[in-house]
Amino acid sequence: MQITGDLKMVDVVQHDIQLLAVIQRLNIPLGFRERTVKEVCNINNVDLDFFLHIANSFHDKEFLDFKKFRNFPVDWIIQYLMNAHRCYVDYRIPEIERQIKNFEKQVDINEKNIALLLDFFRKYIREFNSHIEQEEKSVFPYILELSDILKSDNFDSPRRDKLPSISEFHDEHSSIEETLFDLKSILLKYLPPPVTNCLYNNLIFDIFRLERDLLDHAELEENVLYPLVKEMENELHSKQNLR
Numbered sequence: 001m002q003i004t005g006d007l008k009m010v011d012v013v014q015h016d017i018q019l020l021a022v023i024q025r026l027n028i029p030l031g032f033r034e035r036t037v038k039e040v041c042n043i044n045n046v047d048l049d050f051f052l053h054i055a056n057s058f059h060d061k062e063f064l065d066f067k068k069f070r071n072f073p074v075d076w077i078i079q080y081l082m083n084a085h086r087c088y089v090d091y092r093i094p095e096i097e098r099q100i101k102n103f104e105k106q107v108d109i110n111e112k113n114i115a116l117l118l119d120f121f122r123k124y125i126r127e128f129n130s131h132i133e134q135e136e137k138s139v140f141p142y143i144l145e146l147s148d149i150l151k152s153d154n155f156d157s158p159r160r161d162k163l164p165s166i167s168e169f170h171d172e173h174s175s176i177e178e179t180l181f182d183l184k185s186i187l188l189k190y191l192p193p194p195v196t197n198c199l200y201n202n203l204i205f206d207i208f209r210l211e212r213d214l215l216d217h218a219e220l221e222e223n224v225l226y227p228l229v230k231e232m233e234n235e236l237h238s239k240q241n242l243r
């Protein structure tokens with residue numbers, strides 16, 4: 001299904017519940033009533049085309065093509081990515097950590113196993129936070145500066161450091177994804193089944209959802225943001241050469 005402005009927002013979300021994350025990251029509140037996607041975007045000052053591009057890209061990977069994002073200010077993509085970061089750091093990851101810690105209270109689970117699991121997950125949090133910090137303190141400011149320079153008529157190079165190479169960036173994303181995959185495997189393969197199976201299942205579902213969400217996030221960074229920045233860098237170089 002392709003999402004269009006004339007569909008009712010509630011039907012779109014009922015059809016693909018994962019889109020709730022997109023809606024939240026564009027700061028659109030729930031309570032859609034019978035409104036169409038176009039009406040909901042208008043009321044919340046969200047550009048309809050931008051919404052449709054992001055929502056369709058998440059709904060159907062075939063749609064994810066950086067060329068389709070050329071017409072939007074790069075700041076919008078960055079704001080979207082930063083909103084997603086807040087959701088991971090402030091809510092999703094602490095929630096998984098809380099669930100693991102909660103196992104300590106369960107009498108039928110070996111304390112040593114829980115300590116190992118917590119240790120493993122906390123290492124993951126450190127790796128994840130340092131990746132987010134690098135994006136927010138160095139990668140995104142570099143891109144925003146590049147975009148400002150291109151909008152002005154002075155074509156100086158950005159003062160900030162260049163981007164890490166796309167392969168470095170890709171490696172970091174892969175490592176973060178692998179760690180979550182490993183955590184899920186440890187839970188599935190090695191932890192003895194507790195009586196309160198429901199708690200375990202819930203944790204595994206949450207890790208799975210985070211894993212899927214982070215994969216979409218990394219794809220937006222690698223397959224949309226990065227190619228756009230490469231185009232912007234090329235544009236700046238050709239303007240500098242013409243001076």
Ligand SMILES: [Fe+2]
Nearest residue numbers: 081135217221
């Ligand atoms: Fe990110």
Ligand SMILES: [Fe+2]
Nearest residue numbers: 135173218221
């Ligand atoms: Fe990233």
